[in-house]
Amino acid sequence: MNLVNNRLELQEYVNVTWNFDFDKALPFIKRAERKYIIPNIGKEEYTTILNHDGSDTDIVDVKYLLAEASANLAFHLGFAQLCVHITNYGTKQTELEDTKSIDWATKRDLQRGFTETGFEAIDEALKAMEYYVDKFADWRDSTAYSVFNEHFNKRTDEFQQHFNISSSRKTFIALKPIVRKIEEQYFLPMLGEEAMNLIKTRTMDPVLSRALDLCQKAEVALTIAKSVDSGAFVMTGSSAMYIWEQLPWEKTSEYSDERLHKLKDSQQKDGEEYLKKLNALLLKHPDVFPIPQRESKPANKNIIKLKSGLGL
Incomplete structure (x- = not known):
């Protein structure tokens, strides 16, 4: 279980088509959460938020922000690989007759957008967690929180x-x-x-x-x-x-x-x-x-x- 688990959830945060293969993004979602989210909130708090029953709106809001970060940073990490297929016959890039690849400037702006949106979402989530720190007891008692509290x-x-x-x-x-x-x-x-x-x-x-x-x-x-x-x-x-x-x-x-x-x-x-x-x-x-x-x-x-x- 991750913060983002299927195409419908992914579409809340990233503009993908109705037939997008979610399994292609899943490895990058796992990596984004492992690399950027868990180190900031701790493994225990990450698990607690994943399993939250939705009864506390403040925790729900933080979960939404972290999911937004997960989705966008997944596309940031997998930007160069999501259109590539690795097969027994080599590596191929998807090309369709009725579509046109975007130019490098558009790619630059798109990847920057994924990056900025993801990190802004983490910022907002941590801000809310600081404000409602007692609602995030696993984070408060973890080494992840000590980086806020020792100086x-x-x-x-x-x-x-x-x-x-x-x-x-x-x-x-x-x-x-x-x-x-x-x-x-x-x-x-x-x-x-x-x-x-x-x-x-x-x-x-x-x-x-x-x-x-x-x-x-x-x-x-x-x-x-x-x-x-x-x-x-x-x-x-x-x-x-x-x-x-x-x-x-x-x-x-x-x-x-x-x-x-x-x-x-x-x-x-x-x-x-x-x-x-x-x-x-x-x-x-x-x-x-x-x-x-x-x-x-x-x-x-x-x-x-x-x-x-x-x-x-």
């Missing part, structure tokens, strides 16, 4: 407040490995694990709230600075978008090398400025933050650059 910026909208990623959850998820490196490189040496966890508890204490705000801003700026060199993101204006599947005609960046360098430098400087403000806050409130190593060096009030990152 200073736990949600897509929090990251979006400080840098434009077009509210894209796929971009947010793609940035997570970089965020993890940033926390290890900059925040752990400065704060220590205990203070980091304290700030992440999100208490109403004004000092801790201010510390969280500075950590979030610094984390975003330093993450964007580091992501510039990854080659996995399209940088346009002040936005970053992750490319899940690189198409032959797409560019990884619409910025010139000079503008990318300026973007990286500006974000790096912004991040370091926020860290300086965080450092001042820590020094002002030593009773709030459990940082034992600070007690042995009370006179050192400046951030210094180390090979491993910034230190105190």
Whole structure:
């Protein structure tokens, strides 16, 4: 059982003819769900949604979005193969006398449409799941959800407040490995694990709230600075978008090398400025933050650059 199981269901999301052979698309539907959907929601939640009885409209809406993603991304993955037959006598492409093959530009736009529609549907599904997280308990308790919940910026909208990623959850998820490196490189040496966890508890204490705000801003700026060199993101204006599947005609960046360098430098400087403000806050409130190593060096009030990152 999959999110899309027959031609009639497929026709809700993709414009195929009445006599389309669903079995040709089925391998790509399975692959799309295995590659794009299960890693984002977890195997247990995927199974739960498949077996949902339709009694909760919010879960039904999420299932519809995931099915839309499955159908479109299946055609994205199988675009070059769906018109091909592999037989005992070789590989053939279907051609009919009364039809005409589409040109390369139309193929490009069609495949881009499958890709964008599929990923937009995943974005919308994850957005709804974030909002109704208690209705998706298997996802909430899975490792798939932990990518949202382990850093200073736990949600897509929090990251979006400080840098434009077009509210894209796929971009947010793609940035997570970089965020993890940033926390290890900059925040752990400065704060220590205990203070980091304290700030992440999100208490109403004004000092801790201010510390969280500075950590979030610094984390975003330093993450964007580091992501510039990854080659996995399209940088346009002040936005970053992750490319899940690189198409032959797409560019990884619409910025010139000079503008990318300026973007990286500006974000790096912004991040370091926020860290300086965080450092001042820590020094002002030593009773709030459990940082034992600070007690042995009370006179050192400046951030210094180390090979491993910034230190105190």
